[in-house]
Amino acid sequence: MTITASFTDEEDPDGHIRIRRFHSEARRVEPYAAVHDGDRGNHGIDPVVKDLPIPREVRGRPRGPRCPAPPWTDASSNIPPQQSPVPLEKAPMNRQTQTKSQSGSPVTANGTTDDRSGEAPEKPAELFELRDSIDNIDAALIHLLAERFKCTGRVGVLKAERRLPPADPAREATQIRRLRALAESAKLDPDFAEKFLDFLVAEVIHHHEAIADSRRNNGPRARPIPARRAR
């Protein structure tokens, strides 16, 4: 458990609010009970949120670099950014985990209070324009990848027919050098470019192996017999 923020209630000198972050729901239960139900008794320490809405909402969501762990917090109060030990704009907080301040106004991801009652923060028009372009670029990427896989599919067949190994490390080394240089001149992270190529090539090799396996198991494909010309 980590105390991510701790502050007092301006209107109640005895009022302390702590925002706690738990590694996981499983590791929340014990320390939570120790504070609220333990021997120390409940000396006026009340969970602000009695029933945690967050774990239920995030259950089953994939975790990974693109999906940061959601905050495991029992706080329902606003966090003044200057009091937060972590920059709040970096805190993974999504719409579902947005909460309300003591005044009842929604708390935004950067810890400020949005006073337009009940409304989510407005998204700027530029965000939508940029997303339109991102969608177009993603569509182009999908089409380009589909074309690349058509070519590599044919390479896979050629390699299987000639019993060539699916992977060609020398070719890969040339590709890496070339793509890293291209990435650098395009101001793209060359490490990312290399990782992306690795990811692609690994998939291609997988396909090549599947093609070679299916040929081995089914034997070489029968060549179509050319129709005899009528004399």
Ligand SMILES: O=C(O)C(=O)C[C@]1(C(=O)O)C=C[C@@H](O)C=C1
């Ligand atoms: O060029 C080849 O030999 C391929 O099989 C294609 C490809 C690629 O996807 O670019 C895939 C595997 C090889 O190790 C090298 C390159």
